[in-house]
Amino acid sequence: MLTVPDLALIVLTAAICTALVTALAVAVLRWNSKGSVASQVTIVVAAAVLSIVASVVAVVLEMFVSSHDLTVLCWIVGVSAVVSLTAAWVTMHQTVGRSVRSLVESARRIGDGDVLQPQTPGLKEFNELHSQLAESSTRLAAARSEVDKLDAARRQFFAWISHDLRTPLAGMRAMTEALDDGVAPDREAYIRTIRTKVDTMTDMVDDLFELSTLQSGTLRLEPELVVLLDLISDAVSDIQPAAAARGVSIVEHGVEGHMLWADPRELTRAIGNLLANGVRHAPDHSEIVISAHTSDDHHLVLSIMDHGSGVDVEDLGRMFDVGWRANAARTTDHGTHGAGLGLAIVRGIVEAHGGEIHAEHVPDGFRLSVTLPTTIANDGSLGE
Structure with a gap:
């Protein structure tokens, strides 16, 4: 029967052998730090086997x-x-190596822009990692698609804004040269036209500045309790001359009695842009209807409907993008489309108020609806 000293000697011998083999294994692992996963795992397994062998042989010799x-x-x-x-x-080599090679190939394909399908190349952890790579490839593909769309929209927007700025500038240059040369047939009319073009360009620059503050998140709202009818009246008075020139009438339905917390300046601008859009695309001698009601969740829904043909169904989700312009269905012979900033500014202002905007075809025409919260949340932001 083994005595306590004999057992202690066996334990000590095994501990020393294991410690020496472990130290050797650590040194080999560091030397092979850039080796494959399979070689690293093999070194660990070899160290475990060697420690057992060394311990057994040493104890037997004793x-x-x-x-x-x-x-x-x-x-x-x-x-x-x-x-x-x-x-x-x-x-x-067959399990870990195959899984690692599969992951390397998947990473290469993601770099090339491919979308991966979930696979099970080997061990559980590697399968989970591959699933994450497949999910990431899908998100990256969606992000690349969105970036491509935004880049195309940006290029188109700059082309349009350059055209919209170049056209009035060219006209102003020609008229100023005519005035300078003394060949203008009607000097006062030329001056009035130049002033009008300057005002148009000023409005466009103001729109660009407004849009930049909305997109950068630097717009600071100053909400107060406002009467919706007052905001609409201010917006209607601004757009009334353009509407009267085309025989378009603006009527209100159910607007009285509604109040909400909002920045009156910004919200009036948004309503004005919506009315301007309606006037621009409404048929001559038609009617634009402004209506409002409170939804079941205590949000205010403000709608502006014109009797135009509206935009194509596939463009409903794009018409609030920066630089988007109406297609032929919304094209009229009255005025210009502008730089495609008006509705983008409306969406920015509405979202800054915590609301939403959407467009839809209705039996009588085309309707733009804005949904806004009517109260301020506890943290001071606009909300229910």
């Missing part, structure tokens, strides 16, 4: 066994160690 028994034992543990290490290497 037991003073015969040379014959020692030889048999060494052959047994030696063959077992070699076979175990070989099996470990093959297993790691």
